[in-house]
Amino acid sequence: MSRRPLALITGASSGIGAALAHTFADGGYDLVLLARRRDRLEQVAARAEGRGATVEIFIADLATPEGLDAAADRAARGDLRLLISNAGAGGYAPLRDVAAADLDRLWRLNATAPVTLTHAVLPSLLDKGEGGIVTVASLLAFSAGLATLNTVPMPPRTLYAAAKSATVAFTRTLATELTGTGVSATVVCPGRVATEWSGGANQGQPGVMSAEDVATATAVAVDRGETICVPGLPEITTLDQLQEVERALVIDGNRSELAQQYLPTAP
Known part of the structure; x- marks a missing residue:
């Protein structure tokens, strides 16, 4: 029987998920690789097995209730050491243009699935x-709050940004909750990555990170027990500044007196 720890990786059939599979196989993990596409998963699995990993393929669509339930059952089995919730979809569009059926599907995949799978695996960890x-x-x-970035208009992303903001808040708060338990929580926040994501729009573009580098940063962050991993961020003090601004906002805004700018004006 293998003594290697076991990691479940969702969205493992391509892009960052495939790179994570290969990186953690190199790092001594056996793998449960989860995605919708069996043929692509089998290709990723074969390369991971060539790196010494034992691989289980699990076919599920986390955007559906049935697929997410099946994945949660697998996560709850008790044999995992690491859960990597990577599956996601962009759905970049103004909110008014998103179909009602897609609202539920995209939110389930991008926001609900990481919470559900974490809840399933956490007791055993x-x-x-x-x-x-x-x-x-x-x-x-x-x-x-950004309409442009370096004068370039930001993409329509209301639903996606909301889901990923929820994931960041969930993981950071969970990390605090897990202090002293021996279990860590890490959220990875890459920028643009050269993958098939969004129709491959980032492939071949300057200033775009490789999926392999994102996976490398993830493995390092997990080893270090980091809570927030931004693979391209050169100054870690930026995250300290973020936390200080958050602290000031929560403390300074938590007052019994109405702030001056909200006082009623005389008629």
């Missing part, structure tokens, strides 16, 4: 006193 939860979000989680 806490019983072991070791292991990790990894969620893959996006730098767009921090983009809500």
